Amino acid sequence: MPPLLPKIESPLDLSGLSLGKLEQLADEMREALCHLVSHRSAHFASNLGVVELCLALHTTFDFRRDRLIWDTGHQIYPHKLITGRYAEFGTIRTKGGLMGYPNPDESDYDLFMTGHAGASLSTALGLKSGDDLIPGQHDRHSVVVIGDGAFPSGMVYEAMNNTGGLDKKLLEVLKDNQMSICPRVGRMADYIDRLRMNPIYTGLKTELVRVLNKVPVFGDPVERFLGQLKEAAKAGLHGGMLFEELGFRYFGPIDGHNIRLLKKYLAMVKEEDSAVLLHVVTEKGHGFEPAAQDPVFFHTPPQFTHEEDEIIEFKISSTRTYTHTASEAIHEQMVDNPRVTVITAAMCQGNKLEKIRDDHPDRFFDTSICESHAVAFAAGQAKAGLRPIVDIYSTFLQRSYDQIFQEVALQNLPVTLMLDRAGLTGPDGPTHHGVFDFAYLRVLPNMVVMAPGDEIDLVRMLDFALRHDAPCSLRYPKAPAVRLASARTPVELGKAEVLDWGEDGCIIACGSLVSTCVEAAKILRAEGLDIGVVNARFVKPLDMETVLRAVEQCDFVVTVEEAALAGGFGSAVVEAVADAGLEIGKVRRLGIPDQFIEHGDRLELLADLGLDASGIAATCRNLATQKEFVKGSRSRRVS
């Protein structure tokens, strides 16, 4: 059969396709996904699981007008394949190529650029209430697809409560594959399981399917059955009662890989005049057996080659990363100190906490994707006398800012925030770069803000944090762990580590780029410039003595951070220099400018921003040349 996918330029091209052709297309879409991961690491199992749902949605609604939001956004690939981006699909997650998440700049079919879970229902409700207020827009449907992993996010219930209260028509498709990245946890997971497993319901469902299969997809007969179905679903059992109480009519569960059935139910609920929760059961990794067998590993697998369902080879990197160092350090602390606990918001796998989960199940807490709850929960544990560590990606900590303020900092509780993936995270792009934490944490009184210059620092900082009676944060990048060559000093509150003083200038680096700065200084030394390097370690409290000494003694000071310049480490230095009445013009700041940084290889992105060794050396070289000129002209004037 000739391939169909290359000819699909938009969902309009799906309209004439028979069920058989749609099924053929689903197979081709899965092949495209498999082909992609044979070239690079990408979100995989989640995307395999939504292929049929994607086709059914696009053949039931017209998303040029109707609204579709894929919660989180990591399962957007099939949608991209049929919304005009097939030809560029191979570029996904590379610099200049397609994003791995929804991107309105790529297509009108993507409404919001997202990557953080749980916000879809809120934005869809906003869209719906906006459309309802604008004349002529009332008929636009709002549809959300949300996974059972994202579903426990608190914001989802805020939005459901609001939807019910406003009595809005909205379709929430609960895509239930029994998985977050790891197996989902918590009572909501149990509840969804009960809905899925209830034998009375399963029997009822079979009956409904039999009835539905007798009616055409579109047209009046569907409407005739609507009332009966609703009543049957309600009367037959109390399934979905929780959602019904919130104002959502509950339908399902239905097989999420049966296009025919999906289309029937979607056509049916489309006609409902209220909020609907359609429970769709899918298999994560569907259609590629190894992924279906191990959906955790295949959530974002490393690049691999395969023949049919047979894996030939994985390109697994053996590099040790900061995440490894962090999880080992936490494990060690937990062995030594029974008061240490670790809290993750559904990122056990990403933060490599599996061993901790298995060895210390009583002190390992997975809150699900609920970052704000996770931080407040940690505050409670700290108040009870424990030493909780919240192990979290920098970008996701943003979800819990108010809890860091009120429950942690304001109470001065010893919660340790370990911020993984701080800095540029690479192919995930702007939704995942963790560049704002220095700025948003250092403004909070009581908060100690640290960043290790290498993995030795990381281990010592964690130890320091767990002994310090106040909230502490430490952040480290998504990068291979490095070790600085020079002899190291112990970590002391508010003390930087001077690696080298230089006659001509000084680089003060905070965090991930310290070793890059050491390299830059080496390049410059070979050119005859003597540039010192300071491993700042603390953003707050800042080592005033070392910073002011550098500004007084050197011709120039360059601050370096893999964080937003606005309000970051360099800003802290500039504030300190200004407050001390020293010459502020001596300081130059290098870091992330005031813009969202695209996706791409981390080192490539850093180089683009002048944050690689040659870029940092170039900045110093320029400053040295300017200073020479100024000094020279001054001395000329004097003579």
Ligand SMILES: Cc1ncc(C[n+]2csc(CCOP(=O)(O)OP(=O)(O)O)c2C)c(N)n1
């Ligand atoms: C706020 C937030 N926290 C954590 C994550 C990391 N994350 C990405 S996908 C995912 C699991 C989502 O599970 P589900 O919604 O069920 O989708 P599935 O991958 O199972 O299809 C997690 C925890 C995120 N994207 N956003």
